[in-house]
Amino acid sequence: MQATMQETSASPNKSYKVMPIMISLLLSGFIGFFSETALNVALTDLMRDLSVNEATVQWLTTIFLLTLGVLVPVSGMLLQWFTTRQLFVWSLIFSIIGTFVAAIAPNFETLLIARVLQASGTGLLLPLLFNTILVIIPIEKRGAAMGIIGLIMMFAPATGPTFAGILIANLSWHWIFWVSLPFLIISLFVGLVYLQNVSTLTRPRIDILSICLSTLGFGGVVYGFSSAGEGEHGWSSAKVIVAMIVGIVALILFVIRQLKMKEPMIxxxxxxxxxxxxxxxxxxxxxxxxxxxxxxxxxxxxxxxxxxxxxxxxxxxxxxxxxxxxxxxxxxxxxxxxxxxxxxxxxxxxxxxxxxxxxxxxxxxxxxxxxxxxxxxxxxxxxxxxxxxxxxxxxxxxxxxxxxxxxxxxxxxxxxxxxxxxxxxxxxxxxxxxxxxxxxxxxxxxxxxxxxxxxxxxxxxxxxxxxxxxxxxxxxxxxxxxxxxxxxx
CATH class of the missing domain: 1.20.1250.20 (MFS general substrate transporter like domains)
Structure with missing residues (x-):
């Protein structure tokens, strides 16, 4: 792994400083995964402090998954339209604003909006992280590099509930976000200084219909399954049935359209x-x-x-x-x-x-x-x-x-x-x-x-x-x- 993390040439014409790039991406990724899972142990406190019931508080998890389900499919197109630095900066801006809003949230509605912003940052960062690794790391060393990503993806969720439990026991759930905020700001500055543009911009034609079908399709399926798992009436709920039908039909139309396009969104x-x-x-x-x-x-x-x-x-x-x-x-x-x-x-x-x-x-x-x-x-x-x-x-x-x-x-x-x-x-x-x-x-x-x-x-x-x-x-x-x-x- 030491050889992988040194400066390496991933293409014949360009070399990359792998260590600073990895640090800036992995630090922000760690905080994103930590914030996502740490909130799970705070749901009981949130129900009490924000005066909401179990079905309502679960939306803090559902809306996160739903935002990712809508945004991540579009990321393939975004990676071809915007530079690595542009996507990284916007990812961190969404995450920082979302984390700050969550830290000061006075009510459930504000916290829900904050979760959407946080998920938007994570949704931009995840594909950017994997795509950057594929570009800058030679194929024979990618396993070790992906292993480092695996460490971050599992270490953060593993420590999140424990650390959050300590914070809740001694302070309040607001501190889950206050603790995360400085690390996101540091990650942004590290990225601004060291992160290089590694992707090749092709700027394919933007197909609005594909974006709409993708949003309805993946969003409908994620919302339908999430609601079925959380709702009182389960699979027989009208909103679950409608969401699933809309999602599946939209996905079928999305696939058909992608197969017929010369420059598909996916x-x-x-x-x-x-x-x-x-x-x-x-x-x-x-x-x-x-x-x-x-x-x-x-x-x-x-x-x-x-x-x-x-x-x-x-x-x-x-x-x-x-x-x-x-x-x-x-x-x-x-x-x-x-x-x-x-x-x-x-x-x-x-x-x-x-x-x-x-x-x-x-x-x-x-x-x-x-x-x-x-x-x-x-x-x-x-x-x-x-x-x-x-x-x-x-x-x-x-x-x-x-x-x-x-x-x-x-x-x-x-x-x-x-x-x-x-x-x-x-x-x-x-x-x-x-x-x-x-x-x-x-x-x-x-x-x-x-x-x-x-x-x-x-x-x-x-x-x-x-x-x-x-x-x-x-x-x-x-x-x-x-x-x-x-x-x-």
Whole structure:
């Protein structure tokens, strides 16, 4: 990794100072991921301080996912219209303004607007981060570089709930944002001084209809699944049904239009590259598994085992830290050995761990949960970055913006789908148990037993997803660089 982080030449005509570029992008990315997850443990305090109920407060998470789902698909076009520095500056401006507004928010509506601004900054930064890595890092060193990104992406969410729990216990939820603000400002100044323009601007024609269809399509699907997972009426809710129909129809029309355009907003020829498609499937499944598991497990620890938010954060901290620190290691192993001997064992580990989690109960010990969660995070670290890097490696440089836009967009969609299905399966399992429960179904003992049954069903669902991924992983092959500099599988 030391060789990767030194000044390197990623193209025949231009060299880049990799270290300052990486520092400016990764610092802002870390704060973005920290702010996103840290707020989850503050929801109870927010409900009390802002006088809102559970259904309303969940919009702070839903609106973040929805904004990403709308903005990230357009990022491929933005990367071809605006320079690296321009997109970075605007990303940080949105993030800084959003974080400041959130820190002083006097009511729920103001905090919701702040979340939209924060998500806009993250939505611009994520594709920019991945695209920049693809441009400035040689293909044979990308695994280690992507591993560093993996460290940031997992270390921030892992420490976020714990650190936020400490802040809430001693100060207030406002300080989650006050602490983040100085680091975003520092990141902006570092980027202004050191960040170079690395992308090639082609300025394709802007197709308004494609933007509208993309917004309706991805936005409708993300909103529909998020609402189904949060709403009282679930999948039968009118807004869920309408959102899903509008989203799916718009996505179909969007795909048809992209295939017919000479200069599409998102170039779907990326799917002609088999390793990119397999990598995309791996990432999609991985995001569904990890986000559904990381929603269900803390929920059960708090409601089933009666743990405080801070205790839950501390309990899950070792696994998150292990995942973060292993990401660069897995990146180096990927550079040396390729993806198959990481992804296959990783999915096997994840499948076995989820099978154990499907038997979780109030008798499960704290030590067992820490070990299982840590093993789950180890398995995820073996899958996520190797599969993603191998897939993007097969794309030619002109498709990098489109590939990163597709991969980041479908990660948001996977998150919405995974969490919605997990919550629905958990709720259905709980309801089925209570219908046949002896005595009073509303008794505390029956409610906890019903929750346990529902959570076990949700982990079975996650295990099935992992097993599907295991089957697909047998087809993954290492992308090799030929003498002509072209990628092949």
């Amino acid at each position: 170039n779907l020829t990326t799917f002609k590259y088999p390793m990119f498609t397999i990598g995309l499937i791996m990432v999609f499944i991985c995001m569904m598994v990890i986000l559904s598991s990381m929603l269900i497990l803390p929920m059960y620890l708090q409601r089933g085992l009666m743990m405080s938010p801070l205790t839950v954060g501390l309990l899950l901290l070792p696994g998150g830290l292990i995942n973060g620190f292993l990401s660069p290691v897995m990146g180096g192993l990927f550079d040396k050995y390729g993806p198959k001997w990481l992804v296959l064992p990783g999915l096997l580990v994840v499948s076995v761990v989820l099978w154990f989690f499907s038997d979780i109960s109030t008798a499960s010990t704290t030590a067992l949960i820490i070990v299982l969660h840590s093993l789950l995070m180890i398995g995820i670290s073996m899958i996520m970055m190797p599969a993603q890097t191998n897939g993007l490696n097969q794309l030619p440089p002109e498709l990098y913006p489109h590939g990163t836009a597709i991969m980041n967009t479908l990660q948001q969609v996977a998150g919405a789908i995974g969490t919605a299905l997990a919550v629905s399966i958990m709720t259905a399992g709980m309801d089925d148990f209570l219908k046949t429960a002896e005595g009073n179904p509303e008794s505390p003992a029956n409610l906890i037993s019903g929750l346990t049954a529902g959570v076990q069903n949700a982990f079975v669902f996650a295990m099935v997803l992992a097993l599907v991924g295991l089957v697909v992983a047998f087809f993954i092959q290492r992308v090799k660089v030929t003498a002509a500099g072209k990628q092949g599988a």
